[in-house]
Amino acid sequence: MSAMGLGEWVELLREKAAGMPSLVGVGDGLAGLVLEPSSLRPYLHFRRRRYTRNLVYRDARLEVLLNCWDAGTCSPIHDHDGQECWFSVQSGAFVMENYPLEAGGLGPGPARLGPPVIVGPVGPGSVDRRCPEAPIHRVTAAGGPAISLHVYAGPVERCLVFDTRRHRCVSRELRYHSLFGRPLPPLPDAPSPLSPR
Known part of the structure; x- marks a missing residue:
């Protein structure tokens, strides 16, 4: 049996989402999913x-990204703007640091996080879920280059980025590196995808 292609999988996800009054649980079935590698090629930038955020599909209720990670790169510590989301490893290995929020952190300003729970390294087919009750994490590509598939139950345009030394968080506008396979011009002095546009 051959692996499913990205386009076919997105179409099935859209159909599933269309039949749901709420998108909670839309990422069910991601565990063990490894898509046909050739179907990812247009989105591999x-x-x-650093890592790149590459938009595969987006509508008012659903967003699908393919993120490409250079070896050893990591995201900042961040939340997901109140959205439920799923992170599926497609290739490579990742370590997740999941942080409990102890105080503040519901908007820009003071924020204190507890010690992280470290998960991994995890490989292809592994899934991490973030929800409004446990939204904060940092992701690191362990070892070589890696690819992750992200599903958001609603587009995420902003997030909070946390500074654990200063016990603060700031709001950041998210940006894409490519739209539907077409690369966007890089922004000058943009250190990460979570930088302002």
Whole structure:
């Protein structure tokens, strides 16, 4: 049996989402999913020493991204703007640091996080779920380059980025590195995908 292609999988996800009054649980069935590698090719835009966010599909209720990670890169510690989301490893290995919120952190300003629960390294087919009750994490590509598939139960345009030393968080506008396979021009001095546009 051959693996499912990304386009076919997105179409099935859209059909499932259309039949649901709420998108809670839309990522069920991601565990063990590894898509046909050739179907990912149009969305594979790697950048040295960083990761890229590549939009595959988006409507008012659903967003699908393919993120490409250079070896050893990590995201900032961040939340998901109140959205439920799923992170599915397609290739490579990742370590997740999941942080409990102890105080503040519901908007820009003071925020204190507890010690992280470290998960991984995890490989292809592994899934991490973030929900409004446990939204904060940092993701690191362990070892070589890696690819992750992200499903958001609603588009995420902003998130909070946390500074654990200063016990603060700031709001950041998210940006894409490519739209539907077409690369966007890089922004000058943009250190990460969670930088302002």
